[in-house]
Amino acid sequence: MTISMYQASVPVFKRALKNLSAILEKAAAHAGTKKIDPMVLAGDRLAPDMLPFPRQIFIACDTAKFCVARLAGVEAPKFADDEKTFDEFKGRIQKTIDFIDGVKPAQIDGSEEKPISFKAGPRTLDFNGQSYLLTFAIPNFFFHVTTAYAILRHNGVEVGKMDYLGG
């Protein structure tokens, strides 16, 4: 009785992405009610040299996408990073869920010791499957989901911890 690589990846990402999508829906509704241009929320960042809201969404999605693709040894779909509206962000999240949902447990299970290497900026990062999942992908994924949430909260969107954690 132990956790499989699949159980610790696909359902974890999927659940948080669905919660994030529901948070975006609340943000869009908030902008509508308050007559705020949605781009005010969707273009904000927490510090001048932090990435803006859309990039937080893209990187959260891509961290999940690449993690699942690398563990399974399949090609990740390419997305153009051109989404700008809340509806488009939700579409990006859905495309990500569709991709990771299409990968079967048997494709990921047993990838604990699989060598995983990739470039991150100027550096090459080397992991095995388990260290990649637990020390990089999961922390990085929740970093960007939380930062997206924090930008919305900072802008007055009425969401709370239970929206982030899900039901």
Place this chain on the structure above:
Amino acid sequence: MTISMYQASVPVFKRALKNLSAILEKAAAHAGTKKIDPMVLAGDRLAPDMLPFPRQIFIACDTAKFCVARLAGVEAPKFADDEKTFDEFKGRIQKTIDFIDGVKPAQIDGSEEKPISFKAGPRTLDFNGQSYLLTFAIPNFFFHVTTAYAILRHNGVEVGKMDYLGG
């Protein structure tokens, strides 16, 4: 070859807590260099109805502490939540690391199906060990670590993603 409950909990929390402690050190140094009262950073929050910085640290620590205690079936140490300075926050993190480090893999492994119930505000949350770890403790833990980081970044502390992810 699968992930044990221990591997997916104690080392994951410990690594992120050590990184958080190093981030606090940089925040304290930044306050010193810029002649900012450290309490300006340590008292800030991202929205008027979000929890302030100290509570982000306390909840990150306590999420790790209670997760490990509940999975292992041992009593969690009680902390007074009275830390106010960066040095005291680092002490709180170290006490948390010392506690989770004292729990052995054999105490946690095999807790996948263990019933875990606790009160969160007015609600009682029911999990088994695996769902508690993967759908509550890990997302909640990284939420508060990231929010602490975000408050410091929002205040100009020069830390980056690699400080969060660690070496």
